[in-house]
Amino acid sequence: MTRQTGLPAELAQAPLRTVRARDVTVYKHVRPQLARLTQAGLLHRLANGYFTVVPQDRVGAEWMPTLEAAAAGVAAADFGARGFALMGISAARVHHALPRAVGVALVAAPRRRGPVHMTDRNAVVRFLIRDVAAMEVELTETEMGRCLITTPEQTLLDLAHRPDRDALDEDVEAAMRALAARCDAALLAEIAANQRLGRALDRVRRAGLAT
Structure with missing residues (x-):
């Protein structure tokens, strides 16, 4: 796990910190876990099936990349x-x-x-x-x-x-x-x-x- 509690290294170390849901292997039930991390403010959903890691200094705040x-x-x-x-x-x-x-x-x-x-x-x-x-x-x-x-x-x-x-x-x-x-x-x-x-x-x- 990374310093962002509950965020697996597989997600944090992805290219440009972005993953496709279908590529995630760390969870048995991927989509509910990605939804949980998004709700917790650790991930941001960009598009259907695409999630990006929220910068550590922006966790808990409203954040959206350009x-x-x-x-x-x-x-x-x-x-x-x-x-x-x-x-x-x-x-x-x-x-x-x-x-x-x-x-x-x-x-x-x-x-x-x-x-x-x-x-x-x-x-x-x-x-x-x-x-x-x-x-x-x-x-x-x-x-x-x-x-x-x-x-x-x-x-x-x-x-x-x-x-x-x-x-x-x-x-x-x-x-x-x-x-x-x-x-x-x-x-x-x-x-x-x-x-x-x-x-x-x-x-x-x-x-x-x-x-």
Whole structure:
């Protein structure tokens, strides 16, 4: 057991402190025990079947992680701590390029995965199949733990690459402007060439965000 009374190490040591109920082996009757720990304030239910450990200094208080951290926790439970990357609008949020919270999180994943609808808020986590190893990513700290997110340059190109943008046009435009201010033009061109994102780079240039 951990210092959080009644919390097994299997839960506390899970990637980004998040588990899927179906993966928990420490209990014979898993769901009633997870419900008990949630009621006790030791776990927080993110979505159907997904639970995350509440930070020790927040036990007994109202706590809910940011959507981006929660999405990372869900993805870590599915793909492992380094098997995914926050991308698009979610990476922009972690880069502080967009101050306003949005109701969609975007994750680069190694295989097909349907959207996860959060149960602790009105939000959804969407997954796009990507070769994470081929993307420009960096390891960043979130309130759930460390995870991969796309770099500012990769994030800017990814935002420009997706014209649908989940109906978040104004937010995306603001994020692109903020990201462009910290991007290296040569690196943008290199990433675009390596990942066949030439059209995205053209959109960035036409918007006056890069040379």
